[in-house]
Amino acid sequence: MPTLEDDDLVFRFPQNCGRSTFRIAFQRTLRIPDSDREYPLPPGLGTFPLRHAEDFPALPDRMAARGGVVMPMWQAEALWINCSHAGRDDLPVAVKIAAGKINAVTGEAWRPGLHRDPQDYVVAPDQPWLDGFASAPGQIRQFVAMPLGDGYTAEEQITGQAEWGGLQISVTPMKRAAWDRLRKAWWPGLGERVAYLHDNFDRMSMGLGAGGLMRQRIEEDPHDLADWDQRATERVFVSLVHAAQWSALTGQQPPTAPPSAQAYAKAGLPWFQHYGCDRPALPGASPLRDLFSVAELHKAQTGQVLPGSQDIAAELPVRPFGTRPREVRSPGGW
Amino acid sequence: MQRSAAPSFGTHVRALREARAVEDSRFSLRQVAARCGVTPAYLSRLERDESPPPGAEVLVKLAHELQEDPDVMLAMGGKISDDLRAAILARPRLFADLIRALRDTPEHAVLRILREVRDGDW
Incomplete structure (x- = not known):
């Protein structure tokens, strides 16, 4: 079972590789403008706090029954998922990510196991981050939190129901034999809108909708499907709680609301670009491509422009990544 | 159970740096020192345990x-991170007892006290 350590989900697979640990953190970030323009990657602004769901008796019954962890998010706040390894060996892992039990890579309903045609997971460490729903080759729509039941989330748009919300994650390690084989090979050279069902959900639950367009490649798995040890798969349900109710639930202060992308850009601070490997990018999924964005739905529902949706006029300073981790700034550090 | 002695600070740093230098010339003593904001001579003394470990x-x-x-x-290096210091200072008696109690506990048993994330129905 994964553990919760310092706001990271930590996965260990001692039978596959005793020296490797794989961590998943949820990074706070700017919500990029929601328009036709494609943006580079925004910075991290620190990790979201994670807490064991079972610690809070005030949690709604349905949320408590899912187990896992709880995490606070403000309405219209964005996140990215940071994958990292620790230890001397980076045991490859296949990571399946869903929002409201809608797969973020394929747009299909959550189902156990790993699949190809279409590939429904990403491979770490090759894919260090995921910022949103895969909408087209080399392009994603940013993960943006909205209250479950208001019709904004990918889950509600695709299934017509507001049942799950949150994030669902499974991690599958590579089989030991396949990893030994790979290491040997590498080492010598080093190497339309629907009537949403609003029953039964609570006003605390948040789900993820589709935000602005961002350039990010999700790459094909270079390994054989049989190389993954699917008997060792671990999974976690991450319930998203509206940050305004975090204090009442946990007795702890939620993070402050993040700065706007416009304010960040006005300060001349950097954005990022990751060129990744040379492998083909996954094509994106039509159910995800057809999602209405949060800003489009907000305009349709309220007649108002969602604050912070205007494009940034200035040229953005973009830094390429090397092998170093993506930059994380403190929210007050700029 | 007898345990092998931990390497000295200098030996540890040198082993890490030299392992990387085999693969990448940017991990020469001079270049690592420059990136860490110290002189090559100082880093060399650290690696030979001729200077006490540096600041945090x-x-x-x-x-x-x-x-x-x-x-x-x-x-x-004989230091502790600020967040760990704050956690200990908030409940010093509790953490002192905890750390002493776990001092000789095997690693796999220590890892067991890290709470696992309970899975549910979904």
């Missing part, structure tokens, strides 16, 4: 540079 800021830079866990590097 340099230890964290060395950890990042050599891809070592910052907590491990700080501990080997």
Whole structure:
């Protein structure tokens, strides 16, 4: 079972590789403008706090029954998922990510196991981050939190129901034999809108909708499907709680609301670009491509422009990544 | 059970740096020192345990540079990170007892006290 350590989900697979640990953190970030323009990657602004769901008796019954962890998010706040390894060996892992039990890579309903045609997971460490729903080759729509039941989330748009919300994650390690084989090979050279069902959900639950367009490649798995040890798969349900109710639930202060992308850009601070490997990018999924964005739905529902949706006029300073981790700034550090 | 002695701070840093230098010339003594904001002579003395371990800021830079866990590097340098210090100072008696109780506990048993994330129905 994964553990919760310092706001990271930590996965260990001692039978596959005793020296490797794989961590998943949820990074706070700017919500990029929601328009036709494609943006580079925004910075991290620190990790979201994670807490064991079972610690809070005030949690709604349905949320408590899912187990896992709880995490606070403000309405219209964005996140990215940071994958990292620790230890001397980076045991490859296949990571399946869903929002409201809608797969973020394929747009299909959550189902156990790993699949190809279409590939429904990403491979770490090759894919260090995921910022949103895969909408087209080399392009994603940013993960943006909205209250479950208001019709904004990918889950509600695709299934017509507001049942799950949150994030669902499974991690599958590579089989030991396949990893030994790979290491040997590498080492010598080093190497339309629907009537949403609003029953039964609570006003605390948040789900993820589709935000602005961002350039990010999700790459094909270079390994054989049989190389993954699917008997060792671990999974976690991450319930998203509206940050305004975090204090009442946990007795702890939620993070402050993040700065706007416009304010960040006005300060001349950097954005990022990751060129990744040379492998083909996954094509994106039509159910995800057809999602209405949060800003489009907000305009349709309220007649108002969602604050912070205007494009940034200035040229953005973009830094390429090397092998170093993506930059994380403190929210007050700029 | 007898345990092998931990390597000295200098030996540990040198082993980490030289392992990386085999693959990448940017991990020469001179270049690592420059990136960590110290002189090559000072880094050399550190690696030979001829100078006491540096302050926390340099230890964290060395950890990042050599891809070592910052907590491990700080501990080997006789330091402790600010967040751990704050956690201990908030409940010093509790943490002192806890750490002493776990001092000789095997690693796999210590890992067991890290709470696992309970899965549910979904």
